[in-house]
Amino acid sequence: MHGTTGQLLTQRLVPAAVDRARVTAVLLAVALALGPATPAGAHDSMAPPDAPHSWLPEEPWVMQHWLPYEEPALYAALGIDRAALFRWLIDDHRTLAELARRRGRNPRVVVNQLVGPWAPLVEPAHFDELRQRALRTFSQGHLAQHVFFHPFHGLDGAHPGPEGAQVIFGVPRHEFQHLRQEGLTPVQIGGRGGFAAGDVHTGMLEVLRASAMEGYEQGVQSPTQAALLLAQQEALLPCWLYRPLPKFDPRNPLGDPNGGHGPHERRTRNGLRRDSKARRVLRRGGSCWVDGLERQARRRPSGRR
Numbered sequence: 001m002h003g004t005t006g007q008l009l010t011q012r013l014v015p016a017a018v019d020r021a022r023v024t025a026v027l028l029a030v031a032l033a034l035g036p037a038t039p040a041g042a043h044d045s046m047a048p049p050d051a052p053h054s055w056l057p058e059e060p061w062v063m064q065h066w067l068p069y070e071e072p073a074l075y076a077a078l079g080i081d082r083a084a085l086f087r088w089l090i091d092d093h094r095t096l097a098e099l100a101r102r103r104g105r106n107p108r109v110v111v112n113q114l115v116g117p118w119a120p121l122v123e124p125a126h127f128d129e130l131r132q133r134a135l136r137t138f139s140q141g142h143l144a145q146h147v148f149f150h151p152f153h154g155l156d157g158a159h160p161g162p163e164g165a166q167v168i169f170g171v172p173r174h175e176f177q178h179l180r181q182e183g184l185t186p187v188q189i190g191g192r193g194g195f196a197a198g199d200v201h202t203g204m205l206e207v208l209r210a211s212a213m214e215g216y217e218q219g220v221q222s223p224t225q226a227a228l229l230l231a232q233q234e235a236l237l238p239c240w241l242y243r244p245l246p247k248f249d250p251r252n253p254l255g256d257p258n259g260g261h262g263p264h265e266r267r268t269r270n271g272l273r274r275d276s277k278a279r280r281v282l283r284r285g286g287s288c289w290v291d292g293l294e295r296q297a298r299r300r301p302s303g304r305r
Contacts, residue, residue, distance in 0.1 A: 044140040044141065044142050044143055045139070045140065046136075046140065053142070053257075053258045053259050053261070054142060054259065055142070056142065056143060056146055056154065057143070061133060061215075061220055062143060062146065062147065062154070063154035064154070064211050064214070064215060065146075065147050065148075065150075065151060065154075065211075065229055066215035066218075066220045066221040066229075067137070067147055067148075067221055067225055067229070068114075068115060068118075068130040068131075068133045068134045068137075068220065068221065069111075069114035069115050069134055069222075069225070070114070070222055070224050070225045070228070071148075071225065071228055072224075072228075073113070073114050074110075074114060077100075077105065077110050077113060077114065078099060078100060078103045078105065078110070079103055080099075080103070085099075085148060086148075086149055087282070089141070089144055089145040089148060089149065090145070090253060090254075090260075090272070090278045090282070091141075091259075091260070091261075091271055091272050091278075092141040092142040092144075092145040092259050093141055093259070093261060093270065093271070094141055095138060095139055095140070095141045095144065096137060096138040096139075096144050097138040097139055100138070107138050108135075110138075111131065111134045111135055111138055112131070114134055115127070115130050115131045115134050117222070118130055118222075121219075122219060126219065130220065133220075142259065149254075150254070151229075151232060151233045151236055151240075152233070152236075152237075152240045164207070166193075167203060168190070168195070168199075168200060168203035168204060168207070169186065169189045169190045169192075169193045169195060169200060169203075170190060170192070170193020170194045170195045171189060171192060171193040176189055179192070180244070180245050181245070183244045183245070183248045184244065185241065185242050185243055185244055186200060186204075186240065186241050186242075187200055187241045187242055197241065200241060201237065201238075201241060204237055204240075204241070205234065205237070208230055208233045208234065208237070209230060212226040212227070212229060212230040213226070235292055236288075236289070236292045238288075239288035239289055239292055243288070243289075250277070250280075250281075251281060251286065251287040251288065251289065252277070252281065252287065252289050253277060253278040253281040253282060253287065253289060253290060254277075254278065254289075255277060256276050256277045256278065260272045260273060260276030260277060260278045260279070261273065261276075
């Protein structure tokens with residue numbers, strides 16, 4: 001996409017990502033993975049036979065949350081807001097296609113409506129790829145949950161390398177990963193590496209801004225969606241910096257083994273267990289993750305039809 005909107009995004013992002021060489025090094029390796037889940041049959045249809053429940057395809061658009069359509073258009077098409085989408089996808093056995101049908105809409109018609117604005121702007125093969133990605137967000141429950149609501153998971157998936165963690169946290173990538181698995185927060189890890197909390201915050205902002213710009217420059221997310229994703233990530237960044245991995249964090253609704261469903265066969269469809277962490281956190285409140293999402297939902301998204 002191009003023109004005035006693209007220029008606005010450039011103005012929004014470029015001044016903060018001052019050193020492109022440093023940003024590139026940062027992007028090469030920040031290890032933000034949620035950690036392996038307890039083995040169980042994955043339910044997403046593209047997963048290999050022995051994949052865990054939390055399996056995700058190692059594709060840059062998935063790992064960097066480059067949604068091929070704009071969220072406000074999705075909410076308008078289904079008559080929902082971001083909070084309603086979160087409460088639907090917290091159970092990742094449910095899909096956007098099912099939600100669309102529940103709202104009286106044909107999922108394929110909605111997808112065509114959402115990606116339609118790309119048609120006059122890109123080549124047919126590129127448009128078809130974006131449409132296929134959109135269809136996958138509608139048919140794959142855990143992928144959709146990840147793209148919309150795991151904003152710090154997988155940012156380094158497409159760019160593996162050792163430099164990024166060292167630049168931001170002062171420790172090698174493998175040590176960052178080990179310390180996260182020990183229950184430390186990103187700020188605590190940065191402290192071990194000699195970095196103040198403010199330094200870690202600044203480094204992570206560069207990662208987020210560079211990722212948003214990269215998706216826009218590749219023509220795989222619109223300038224509006226890139227800016228919206230960045231705003232969501234910036235709002236939740238303080239929460240991520242001071243919290244351990246979801247599986248160690250009693251206030252994070254995610255991180256239950258098997259997605260809160262309990263052990264199940266690959267193609268078994270069951271709801272969240274009554275004792276799942278998601279149910280507990282949503283019921284009790286007081287979570288910076290849920291509270292942040294609720295605040296985002298209360299804001300009227302710019303460009304909403």
